[in-house]
Amino acid sequence: MSGGIIEADGLSREFRVRDGKRKRLLTAVDGLTVRIEPGEAVGYIGANGAGKSTTIKMITGILVPTAGRVLTCGLRPVPDRRRLARRVGVVFGQRSQLWWDLPVRESFRILAAIHGLTGRQESSRTAELVEQLELGGFLSVPVRQLSLGQRMRAEVAAALLHSPELVILDEPTIGLDVLSKQRLREFLVGERRRHGTTLLLTTHDMGDVERLCDRILVIDHGRLAYDGDLPGLSRTVGAERVLVVDLAEPMPDLTGLCGARHLSSEAGGLRQRLGFDAEETTAARVLAAVSELAEVLDLTVEEPDIEDVVRRIYAVSR
Amino acid sequence: MAEDVGLAERLRPYRVVLASRARSQRAYRTSFALDLVCSLLVGVVELAEIWVLFTNVSALGGLRFNQILLVFGLADLSFSMADLSFGHLDTLPDFLRAGTLDAFYLRPQPILLQLITSDISLRRLARAGVGAAALGVGLATGGVIWEPRTVALLVLGLVSGYATFAGLFVWAAGLQFFLLDGSEMTNAFVYGGRYAATQPASVWSRPLKLVFGFFFPMAFTAYLPAVTMLGLPGPGWLPAWLGWCAPAAAAWSWLMGLLCWRWGLRHYQGGGG
Amino acid sequence: MRATARVYWRLLVAGFRRQSAYRLAALGGLVANVTFGLLKVSILFATVRAAGGELHGYDVASMSTYVWLSQGMLGSVNLNGRTDLALRVKDGQVAVDFLRPVDLQAATIASEAGASVFALIPRGLPSVLLGALTIGIQLPTSPLLYLLGAVSLMLGIVISAATVYLIAVAGFWLVETRGLQIFYMLASGFLGGLYVPLSLFPQWLRTMAVATPFPSIMMYPVDVLSGLGGISEAARLVLVQLAWLAGVATVGQLLTRAGRRRLEVQGG
Numbered sequence: 001m002s003g004g005i006i007e008a009d010g011l012s013r014e015f016r017v018r019d020g021k022r023k024r025l026l027t028a029v030d031g032l033t034v035r036i037e038p039g040e041a042v043g044y045i046g047a048n049g050a051g052k053s054t055t056i057k058m059i060t061g062i063l064v065p066t067a068g069r070v071l072t073c074g075l076r077p078v079p080d081r082r083r084l085a086r087r088v089g090v091v092f093g094q095r096s097q098l099w100w101d102l103p104v105r106e107s108f109r110i111l112a113a114i115h116g117l118t119g120r121q122e123s124s125r126t127a128e129l130v131e132q133l134e135l136g137g138f139l140s141v142p143v144r145q146l147s148l149g150q151r152m153r154a155e156v157a158a159a160l161l162h163s164p165e166l167v168i169l170d171e172p173t174i175g176l177d178v179l180s181k182q183r184l185r186e187f188l189v190g191e192r193r194r195h196g197t198t199l200l201l202t203t204h205d206m207g208d209v210e211r212l213c214d215r216i217l218v219i220d221h222g223r224l225a226y227d228g229d230l231p232g233l234s235r236t237v238g239a240e241r242v243l244v245v246d247l248a249e250p251m252p253d254l255t256g257l258c259g260a261r262h263l264s265s266e267a268g269g270l271r272q273r274l275g276f277d278a279e280e281t282t283a284a285r286v287l288a289a290v291s292e293l294a295e296v297l298d299l300t301v302e303e304p305d306i307e308d309v310v311r312r313i314y315a316v317s318r
Numbered sequence: 319m320a321e322d323v324g325l326a327e328r329l330r331p332y333r334v335v336l337a338s339r340a341r342s343q344r345a346y347r348t349s350f351a352l353d354l355v356c357s358l359l360v361g362v363v364e365l366a367e368i369w370v371l372f373t374n375v376s377a378l379g380g381l382r383f384n385q386i387l388l389v390f391g392l393a394d395l396s397f398s399m400a401d402l403s404f405g406h407l408d409t410l411p412d413f414l415r416a417g418t419l420d421a422f423y424l425r426p427q428p429i430l431l432q433l434i435t436s437d438i439s440l441r442r443l444a445r446a447g448v449g450a451a452a453l454g455v456g457l458a459t460g461g462v463i464w465e466p467r468t469v470a471l472l473v474l475g476l477v478s479g480y481a482t483f484a485g486l487f488v489w490a491a492g493l494q495f496f497l498l499d500g501s502e503m504t505n506a507f508v509y510g511g512r513y514a515a516t517q518p519a520s521v522w523s524r525p526l527k528l529v530f531g532f533f534f535p536m537a538f539t540a541y542l543p544a545v546t547m548l549g550l551p552g553p554g555w556l557p558a559w560l561g562w563c564a565p566a567a568a569a570w571s572w573l574m575g576l577l578c579w580r581w582g583l584r585h586y587q588g589g590g591g
Numbered sequence: 592m593r594a595t596a597r598v599y600w601r602l603l604v605a606g607f608r609r610q611s612a613y614r615l616a617a618l619g620g621l622v623a624n625v626t627f628g629l630l631k632v633s634i635l636f637a638t639v640r641a642a643g644g645e646l647h648g649y650d651v652a653s654m655s656t657y658v659w660l661s662q663g664m665l666g667s668v669n670l671n672g673r674t675d676l677a678l679r680v681k682d683g684q685v686a687v688d689f690l691r692p693v694d695l696q697a698a699t700i701a702s703e704a705g706a707s708v709f710a711l712i713p714r715g716l717p718s719v720l721l722g723a724l725t726i727g728i729q730l731p732t733s734p735l736l737y738l739l740g741a742v743s744l745m746l747g748i749v750i751s752a753a754t755v756y757l758i759a760v761a762g763f764w765l766v767e768t769r770g771l772q773i774f775y776m777l778a779s780g781f782l783g784g785l786y787v788p789l790s791l792f793p794q795w796l797r798t799m800a801v802a803t804p805f806p807s808i809m810m811y812p813v814d815v816l817s818g819l820g821g822i823s824e825a826a827r828l829v830l831v832q833l834a835w836l837a838g839v840a841t842v843g844q845l846l847t848r849a850g851r852r853r854l855e856v857q858g859g
Contacts, residue, residue, distance in 0.1 A: 062423045064587050085426040097421040106338055114331040114425050356773040363777050367786040373793045375641040500619035506626035513630050521637035
């Protein structure tokens with residue numbers, strides 16, 4: 001295929017919203033131009049309401065753009081929706097595509113029929129997905145009785161049943177516990193390796209981005225604010241990780257530590273927050289520096305949150 | 319994967335979903351039994367309404383009770399069957415509110431077809447039973463003129479009635495994209511239509527004849543075929559021979575239904591709702 | 592005493608306000624309502640005419656009144672048997688309601704009644720007005736009848752709320768109240784005179800109907816408001832309604848207390 005798997009050119013979407021008594025025009029996506037090549041793993045991040053879901057809807061043919069155009073797998077999403085549906089798999093984190101009151105296995109059977117898989121394709125693909133995502137334990141349980149982690153794994157399997165070239169995941173790890181998140185990420189990495197699937201992932205979780213994506217698109221107020229890799233993003237933005245230490249005894253503010261700056265203190269100095277640049281130093285080194293000055297009872301490391309990164313990006317790009 | 323697949327293969331996904339739904343309904347035994355009883359009783363009460371009137375008079379709209387049974391039977395039987403296959407279309411507002419209609423876009427099938435085959439209400443069979451019983455009694459005792467044409471008209475009437483009511487459900491679904499909270503408005507012609515279909519059109523005023531005689535062609539589903547079978551003349555504006563035009567009514571109903579559906583879907587994709 | 596009265600008043604008003612958000616829904620309901628009304632008029636007029644212009648005290652004009660008043664009341668009485676409370680009893684959340692310093696029965700009924708009274712504005716009045724304009728209705732001339740009519744209407748609304756309340760609290764003992772609710776849905780409309788005036792029923796069926804609270808919900812208020820039978824009949828019907836209200840409310844209160852004890856025993 002000569003073209004990219006997603007080619008957006010000046011893609012825009014406006015909505016007419018009722019604001020009390022008046023109507024105003026809300027621009028959800030504004031002139032998005034981006035090209036995603038087959039096999040890439042792209043993270044699509046932005047604040048709530050920044051336009052991520054709207055972009056996904058236009059890429060998959062659910063919404064018609066008000067300006068610009070997009071080609072997905074070389075097809076126009078709205079007129080060629082049904083052909084496109086055979087080549088794309090979508091996972092919505094907050095909405096289920098499975099049949100709520102039927103066992104998981106039934107949903108797979110139905111989807112296999114919907115996508116016209118032969119008996120052999122269906123059984124081999126189902127077996128592969130069941131094994132990789134560890135679904136064996138709850139295949140006969142109705143979807144509505146599954147835990148969130150189990151349901152997400154089933155949703156991912158359902159979206160990948162027809163071996164699509166492009167997989168779009170909309171907030172797939174939201175609400176999942178750490179272990180489930182990790183399992184899901186490992187599966188996606190493996191799937192890409194095995195089948196060369198292109199991945200487009202919208203998320204609020206920097207951990208997802210770090211572990212899954214080679215490329216990051218940041219959208220802010222409908223506009224593309226950054227297109228590049230993660231190190232570049234951190235550099236551009238100067239985002240800090242934060243080490244939170246609980247000390248044995250109250251200490252005065254730990255300023256002047258090498259590589260870290262003091263952010264705040266609580267409980268008269270018992271708990272202190274120290275920010276550091278992940279490019280320049282590590283949490284371990286900062287911890288070592290603190291330990292030289294005081295006894296550390298407990299610690300936490302906070303990642304830069306998406307809102308913070310996005311806010312900074314917007315400030316930088318202006 | 320080939321694009322040109324055989325008909326059986328194309329129908330397979332719809333068959334699988336429907337079979338799945340049917341199975342899951344029958345699985346909850348007591349609940350299903352209760353639903354059947356409820357459905358049956360609804361049919362009985364609807365029949366009782368008409369029966370009560372006939373304990374006071376001997377003819378309404380020029381028809382005796384066992385002739386009215388013919389009208390009621392035709393209407394209720396075809397409506398119940400249409401309700402069985404298309405009735406769940408009125409859950410579209412729930413899909414729209416929850417955003418779950420988007421899932422339909424991601425499957426390689428027409429959205430309306432997915433919606434139609436997404437469920438089947440087997441419990442309506444009980445109500446269809448009431449309609450069938452009324453129809454049977456009406457045919458046996460109403461004074462139907464039995465000739466080959468009558469049988470043809472009976473079958474034509476039932477099939478066209480089914481199709482007409484089905485078209486109404488699609489029509490209503492298309493309008494839901496615009497009505498949102500006002501979804502009850504479509505009850506006026508879907509369930510109001512059913513009610514109208516069980517009435518002899520001869521009792522209607524002129525405006526009603528326009529609305530339920532022609533625009534939502536309810537008179538064609540039962541009354542007109544019935545009077546043709548009975549050899550009776552129809553009222554003004556609705557002569558009996560129109561009974562043979564029942565298929566045209568079905569076609570009209572589906573035309574309007576599909577138009578509204580396309581219109582509504584386009585509105586949804588344009589960001590409305 | 593005054594404090595509790597104030598609380599119930601607030602609940603009534605809150606129920607009242609709850610409905611004002613659903614304007615489009617009200618319009619949709621009105622269209623459906625008027626359509627059914629016109630169809631009812633057609634068949635019932637035909638019945639009256641076929642009986643020679645007068646049937647059990649109804650002529651065409653009073654039949655029209657019956658249709659529009661009953662259709663107008665539809666939005667304000669519960670003829671399907673479903674309530675939010677029933678769901679709360681089913682999933683146990685009702686335990687929270689018992690912790691509140693208001694009586695569950697009175698609070699539920701007040702809230703429902705408030706919403707119902709409000710519904711008269713977008714649904715009740717327009718239906719009656721449209722009916723009056725298109726077909727024509729006849730209303731009583733005596734102010735006393737209007738007063739009795741308002742009382743009867745209120746009683747009908749409250750009895751409706753009180754009766755569906757019984758179904759909800761039956762959920763303390765029955766695992767599935769759906770059967771009861773379905774039976775209520777079928778009986779309340781039919782025996783309550785929604786489809787056909789009760790006077791047209793054959794005697795045995797009519798006896799059955801008056802042995803239930805359903806006529807008090809719809810048929811009697813419609814009869815009083817339409818002025819059929821004059822003041823003495825209207826007063827009699829109001830008294831019957833009061834009796835039914837007392838009965839249903841008492842049963843409801845007993846069931847509430849028994850249900851509460853049962854919940855406590857079960858450790859709800």
